[in-house]
Amino acid sequence: MxxxxxxxxxxxxxxxxxxxxxxxxxxxxxxxxxxxCYLPNCRVLKELRSKPLTYSKQIDQMVADQTLDSLTIAYFMNEGDVNFKKSNIRNTTCKTYLIEGMVKEKLMALTIKNCDSIVIIDNLQDLD
Known part of the structure; x- marks a missing residue:
């Protein structure tokens, strides 16, 4: 043959x-x-979604002022891109991740602390 x-x-x-x-x-x-989820970005976002969320005082104020809503946070947790170069994953108590995404045609970054039992949403900044 x-x-x-x-x-x-x-x-x-x-x-x-x-x-x-x-x-x-x-x-x-x-x-x-x-x-x-086999890629690192997908694995980190999946782990962050599996834990209960809490807000820092700055984010809590932004939610109260309605400059940030739960849909934006859900977008970052599902579709965001984790910037591992700017993240602090060597910390033993709470790893800090910087998640970037486009919100209302602006490039923004959400800083999240991943602790043992909770996820703390720490800061939202405009990258443009």
Whole structure:
């Protein structure tokens, strides 16, 4: 059997297997709500979403003044990009993450402290 013919059979079988895997994994994640986070950004955001949130005094004032709302915070926790270069992940008590995202056509950064049992939303700053 020629090499090209064997390669063709291999690619056909591989593509059929990938299609089946795609449908099985999609069905499993839709039914159970399981998400697969393998990248560091996704893993950090998933860990932050799993703990209860508290606000620092500065953020609490911004929420009271309605300059910051819960939808913006939820956007950062779901769609934000963690800037690991500006984050302090070496701290043993509370790791500090800087999460960047576009809010109302402005580049903003949210500083979050990830402690053992809670997540403290510490600061919101404009990067533009």
């Amino acid at each position: 020629a090499f090209l013919k064997r390669l063709g059979f291999y690619l056909i079988g591989l593509s059929i297997g990938l299609v089946f895997l795609f449908f099985f994994l999609k069905k499993k994640s839709d039914e159970t709500g399981v998400s697969f």
